[in-house]
Amino acid sequence: MSRVMTSFYIRWGVVLLITFVIAFLGFQRYQKDVASLTPDQILQNPSPNKVRVVGIIQGGSLTREDDSNRAFFLLQGVDKTLTVRYQGHDTDTLRDLKIVVVTGRLNAGTAELDGEAISLIPNYGFVVAAYLLGILPTFFFLFLMERKLRLLYTEVKEAKLYEPEAMDFDKE
Amino acid sequence: MRRLEGWFGLAAAIFLTVGLYMALVTSPPDYYQGEVVRIMYIHVPFAQTSLLAYLVLFIGSLWYLWKKDPVVDNLSHAAAGVGAFFTVGELFTGSIWGKPAWNTWWTWDARLTSAFVLLLILMAYLMLRMFMDDREKEARYAAILAIIGFVDLPIVYFSVEWWRTLHQPLSVSQRGLAISQEILIPLIVMSIGFYLLFTYMIMVRTRMLYLGHLLEAKKGRLLSQAHL
Numbered sequence: 083m084s085r086v087m088t089s090f091y092i093r094w095g096v097v098l099l100i101t102f103v104i105a106f107l108g109f110q111r112y113q114k115d116v117a118s119l120t121p122d123q124i125l126q127n128p129s130p131n132k133v134r135v136v137g138i139i140q141g142g143s144l145t146r147e148d149d150s151n152r153a154f155f156l157l158q159g160v161d162k163t164l165t166v167r168y169q170g171h172d173t174d175t176l177r178d179l180k181i182v183v184v185t186g187r188l189n190a191g192t193a194e195l196d197g198e199a200i201s202l203i204p205n206y207g208f209v210v211a212a213y214l215l216g217i218l219p220t221f222f223f224l225f226l227m228e229r230k231l232r233l234l235y236t237e238v239k240e241a242k243l244y245e246p247e248a249m250d251f252d253k254e
Numbered sequence: 255m256r257r258l259e260g261w262f263g264l265a266a267a268i269f270l271t272v273g274l275y276m277a278l279v280t281s282p283p284d285y286y287q288g289e290v291v292r293i294m295y296i297h298v299p300f301a302q303t304s305l306l307a308y309l310v311l312f313i314g315s316l317w318y319l320w321k322k323d324p325v326v327d328n329l330s331h332a333a334a335g336v337g338a339f340f341t342v343g344e345l346f347t348g349s350i351w352g353k354p355a356w357n358t359w360w361t362w363d364a365r366l367t368s369a370f371v372l373l374l375i376l377m378a379y380l381m382l383r384m385f386m387d388d389r390e391k392e393a394r395y396a397a398i399l400a401i402i403g404f405v406d407l408p409i410v411y412f413s414v415e416w417w418r419t420l421h422q423p424l425s426v427s428q429r430g431l432a433i434s435q436e437i438l439i440p441l442i443v444m445s446i447g448f449y450l451l452f453t454y455m456i457m458v459r460t461r462m463l464y465l466g467h468l469l470e471a472k473k474g475r476l477l478s479q480a481h482l
Contacts, residue, residue: 100271108278116289202288205354212293212350213278216300216343220451223339227458234465241472 086232094225101221116204118183121159125193134185135164135195136203141178157184157195168197176200259461262454269447276440284437290354295440297347299448301369304344305407306452307337308372311379312404315397325460327393328467330400331383332459336452338376344369356420364413365421372410375403389467 118134137157144155153173156163166184168176176182183204186197277295284291314330317323348366349359360366379399386392409416414423425432433441 097267100267104271104274104278107275111279201283204283204289206289208350208354209289209292212296212347215350216296216347217274220339220343224451224455224458227455227462231458231462231465234462234469238465238469238472241469 084236086235090228090232094228097221101217112206116206118204121157121164122162123159124188124195125159125162125164128188128190128193130187130190132185132187132198133195134183135166136181136183137164139176139178139180139182144176144178146173146176157182165192165194166197167194168200170198170200172200259454259457262450262457266447266450266454269443269450273440273444273447276443281440282436287355290351291437293347293351294437295444297344297351298441299445300340300344300347302445303448303452304337304340304369304372305411306449307333307340307456308376308404308407310456311337311376311400312407315400318393318397319401324393325464327397328460328463329456330397331463332456334376334379334383334396334400335459336455338373338380340448340452341369341373341376345373361420363420364417365410365419368406368410368413372403372406375399375406379403 116134118136121135121137124133124135135157137159140156140158140163144153146153151169151171151173153166153168153176155166155168155176157166166186168184168186181203183201184195184197185199185201186195188195273295277292281292281295283289310333311330314326314333317326318330345366348369352361353359379396382396382399383392386395413419414421423432431438
């Protein structure tokens with residue numbers, strides 16, 4: 083492999099490495115701030131730490147105390163339901179059968195979740211898909227263009243070298 | 255020129271690294287859209303760069319028809335190829351954003367339709383450049399097509415203002431700024447990164463096309479000499 087191509091592949095190796103580092107940092111942030119458990123998972127493995135639980139508000143289970151910004155509801159998982167006692171903002175946005183992510187701590191005694199914050203389902207798969215479909219083809223497109231450019235350079239140089247030979251062949 | 259190209263490549267790499275870090279790690283989720291807003295940091299720069307590419311193609315085509323400069327023709331050809339790529343990126347990332355935001359992958363909305371038409375114009379331009387034998391005619395016809403196709407560019411840009419569409423209106427307009435600073439900064443960084451990347455790509459592709467033509471001419475000359 084020529085020196086030009088070696089330096090080209092090293093440069094692209096560095097680009098790939100940086101991309102992996104950013105993807106890893108993004109994944110860490112996802113685990114820390116976005117990833118959530120289901121009610122089944124939290125009830126099977128109770129944790130004293132703050133957790134995010136995703137589920138559907140069971141139909142007819144929602145009761146609200148508007149004055150105190152409190153709400154009570156059952157969060158439906160696959161097989162189990164989790165009782166949530168929520169105190170915080172946006173209680174008026176809660177609706178029966180709405181999918182929500184509740185952040186809070188599990189009360190070990192009552193097996194109920196003391197919710198502190200409610201957020202939308204993250205739909206993070208769409209974010210990952212958009213970045214994969216955006217960034218990877220861009221890098222691949224650029225990689226192919228740069229590679230072709232270098233190969234053309236080599237070919238042009240070689241064509242110059244072989245020119246006298248072709249002319250000699252012509253004379254014969 | 256090659257040194258300048260390197261600097262553009264390096265600057266693009268730095269801006270994109272910082273921009274991607276901000277977009278995926280440090281920027282906050284949106285109040286209404288949540289995490290899905292992160293798609294904006296890649297979709298909007300794709301869309302902006304696609305328009306920029308067509309603008310370069312348009313100016314290059316006018317310049318070519320006026321001065322008949324083959325270097326400018328190569329530049330226009332390069333802008334069309336890169337522009338088509340960015341338009342496809344815009345449509346794909348937009349479609350992925352559309353599903354969680356509008357509950358549909360695609361709709362014949364004015365902005366989406368005009369962006370799709372822009373892609374068709376670019377494809378027609380590239381096809382015209384592939385299938386014609388006479389290089390001068392090819393460049394002239396392609397330039398005329400690019401100039402006629404320019405009519406779609408203001409339609410793409412202003413469609414969200416001229417018609418009531420599903421797509422959101424312009425975030426930066428005479429009405430002011432419709433984005434919070436926390437979201438605007440990563441968007442600006444990514445946009446600058448994409449502009450620099452586009453410039454770098456154009457430079458690489460222009461040289462690539464030039465060398466391709468050079469090689470073709472050289473081979474043709476050698477072949478004609480061999481047949482004498």
